[in-house]
Amino acid sequence: MAIKKITVLYGGQSSEREVSLESGKDIYHSLKALGYEVQLIDYPKNFFIEQFSQEDFIFIALHGADGESGELQKILQQKRVLFSGSDHKACMNTWNKNTCKNLLKKNNIPTPKWINVSSLIAMQRNLEDDFFDLLRPFKELFLKPAEDGSSIDVFKISNNKDLELAIESCINSSRAFIFEENVDFKELTVPILNGRCLPAVEIRTSESFYNFNAKYVNKDTQLLEFILPNDKKNELEEICLKTMDVMGCRGWLRVDLLQDKNNNFYVLEVNTVPGMTSHSLFPKSAESIGLSYNDLVNEIINTK
CATH class of the missing domain: 3.30.470.20 (ATP-grasp fold, B domain)
Structure with missing residues (x-):
């Protein structure tokens, strides 16, 4: 079935909202130029799944959890609404x-070596601790949230002072993180x-x-x-x-x-x-x- 009616979902609630807004607008103008019937919807505040059917196509221009966690894709798949990109399992x-x-x-x-932690709250703040043995030898490590984009809460660590500062500076230290070797x-x-x-x-x-x-x-x-x-x-x-x-x-x-x-x-x-x-x-x-x-x-x- 030929695609005629397209909705661009943009915005979202992640740290990359402004990038999503810009991406969505550019995609919208492109689709208009290509001759498609198209609308822009700021997600999630103006999105209601009930208004879509199998005749619709969703262009997902959402970054972070809104567009990449697989939750939105799962909803669209259950409704049998076509959408851009990977399905919910791949996104997960x-x-x-x-x-x-x-x-x-x-x-x-x-892939660079890594260690997963469920939280930083009780984290040992000493790079000599046995916890880091799996990553040795290393000069530098990265600390990254297990789930996030846009380099939010990402820190480069070369000593205990860096480690302490990284943990203290995290916006949300109670979520899961990974420590990853620096290549x-x-x-x-x-x-x-x-x-x-x-x-x-x-x-x-x-x-x-x-x-x-x-x-x-x-x-x-x-x-x-x-x-x-x-x-x-x-x-x-x-x-x-x-x-x-x-x-x-x-x-x-x-x-x-x-x-x-x-x-x-x-x-x-x-x-x-x-x-x-x-x-x-x-x-x-x-x-x-x-x-x-x-x-x-x-x-x-x-x-x-």
Whole structure:
């Protein structure tokens, strides 16, 4: 059945609301230009599942838990309403970093070593503690929420003072976190569109890592085409496509990775609803191979 009527869900309640609002507006204008009947709905305050049927199509432009946890996708699947991107099971696999990394490890996909903790409240604040033995040897670690985006509550830790400050600075220390080894060399991302990898993008920032400021505040963050010899390019794409299959993703997604000084790749995480502002990573990669923003949007909604 040909898609005619499309609703773009944007906004949400996450730390990435402003990015979602911008993405949603850009997608809305693109769909209008493509000739679709389209409306914008600020989620969740103006969203009511009862107003949708199997004749509708939902373009999910929500970041964070609203659009990536799988809860919305489950509701839409139960109502048999078509929507963009991966189904609820795939989103559940990717949204929780511990779940995602366990799946990666089980399927022999390289990912940085990590430890999962249910809370930071009673956390030992000493890097010499036996708790950290699984990650040794290390110079630096990352502390990350098990479930969140936009680098909120993400800290780089090299000593006990950093650890103490990170725990004290967390917005919500009672939720689950992971401690993850730092693979220090290059940070990159690979967009995947309908089963094919778009050109990898290398991220260079003046920050110590690709944090909130690097993403949304600083003007000097560089998004560069990641040039590789053919054998390494094929290796990178194989890792990303295997990651997509293992997670059960479909349509469009973005795989974030690190490369070490020996040119080995490590999967950090998977984004099932990448940003779609005019300056976001996914459209930038598509543009580099001559795929316009409108063409990209059209491909996303016409996933087979």
